[in-house]
Amino acid sequence: MLKKFIIGVCAVFQTANCVISFQCSAAKGDINGDGFIDAVDATSVLMEYAGLSTTGQGNFTEIQNQLADVDGNNLIDAVDATGILSYYAYTSTGGTLAFEEWLSWNKAHEIQQIDGLTYIDGILIANKSYSLPETYNPEMNPETLRQFEVMQTAAANDGINIYFLDGYRSYDYQNQVYNNFVNWYGVEMADISAARAGHSEHQTGLAIDVNTDEYIFEGTPAALWIENHAHEYGFIVRYPKGKEDITGYKYEPWHIRYLGVEKAADVYNSCLTLEEYLGIDSYYH
Numbered sequence: 046m047l048k049k050f051i052i053g054v055c056a057v058f059q060t061a062n063c064v065i066s067f068q069c070s071a072a073k074g075d076i077n078g079d080g081f082i083d084a085v086d087a088t089s090v091l092m093e094y095a096g097l098s099t100t101g102q103g104n105f106t107e108i109q110n111q112l113a114d115v116d117g118n119n120l121i122d123a124v125d126a127t128g129i130l131s132y133y134a135y136t137s138t139g140g141t142l143a144f145e146e147w148l149s150w151n152k153a154h155e156i157q158q159i160d161g162l163t164y165i166d167g168i169l170i171a172n173k174s175y176s177l178p179e180t181y182n183p184e185m186n187p188e189t190l191r192q193f194e195v196m197q198t199a200a201a202n203d204g205i206n207i208y209f210l211d212g213y214r215s216y217d218y219q220n221q222v223y224n225n226f227v228n229w230y231g232v233e234m235a236d237i238s239a240a241r242a243g244h245s246e247h248q249t250g251l252a253i254d255v256n257t258d259e260y261i262f263e264g265t266p267a268a269l270w271i272e273n274h275a276h277e278y279g280f281i282v283r284y285p286k287g288k289e290d291i292t293g294y295k296y297e298p299w300h301i302r303y304l305g306v307e308k309a310a311d312v313y314n315s316c317l318t319l320e321e322y323l324g325i326d327s328y329y330h
């Protein structure tokens with residue numbers, strides 16, 4: 046009855062009362078109950094883990110055990126501490142999801158950081174939120190090129206001329222491209238038309254601009270063919286119409302991104318942008 050009352054109070058008064066109440070489920074991860082999920086909590090979980098591993102004895106109360114077991118596997122360990130630290134990093138950079146929501150989002154999407162590259166569900170991401178290191182120099186991805194040629198042949202069989210305009214761009218070259226846009230149009234227009242260095246999908250070697258990067262491409266037979274068939278060869282139209290606020294870029298019917306046939310078909314059939322599909326955002330932080 047008391048617990049029920051406290052949870053009720055938490056729901057009404059939100060954080061002010063919840064911070065002093067371990068019973069409130071919103072405090073998961075907040076081991077010391079100070080209202081913040083931060084490095085202090087992660088450290089206490091790590092120390093508890095160290096104690097459990099060496100002496101088999103822990104100092105946490107039963108409630109603290111519940112709050113600390115963020116992945117719900119009935120163990121207090123380094124994974125829980127990492128979860129708390131990652132959430133702390135997420136909120137420190139402006140993330141607004143509650144801890145529980147963030148946990149379930151994280152569970153749904155596997156995020157890997159390898160040598161400064163971010164893979165979400167195995168997909169290398171380069172957008173305004175996720176950058177590539179200056180030293181990342183993969184050149185054009187061979188499988189992407191092969192599949193492009195297969196697609197080109199299929200289009201030609203339908204009487205459509207698709208050709209390769211631009212693919213891999215180095216960090217330095219992208220820097221020039223972006224700065225040219227800034228000089229021509231100003232920063233605001235440049236940012237919806239071209240990526241800043243390190244944020245271009247072209248640097249992944251997995252993106253291709255076909256035919257022309259002019260807006261006259263929109264609505265042409267080639268543009269329509271790409272829109273309807275690119276996924277059959279493993280590509281998606283990366284910046285669809287009407288999704289500028291989500292992708293961070295204007296509609297670019299000429300810019301395709303290679304994902305592999307299975308994933309591209311899945312994204313195509315979902316009618317979502319890659320950002321929505323992976324549950325991520327795209328803006329300069």
Ligand SMILES: [Zn+2]
Binds near residue numbers: 247252253254300301
């Ligand atoms: Zn492009």
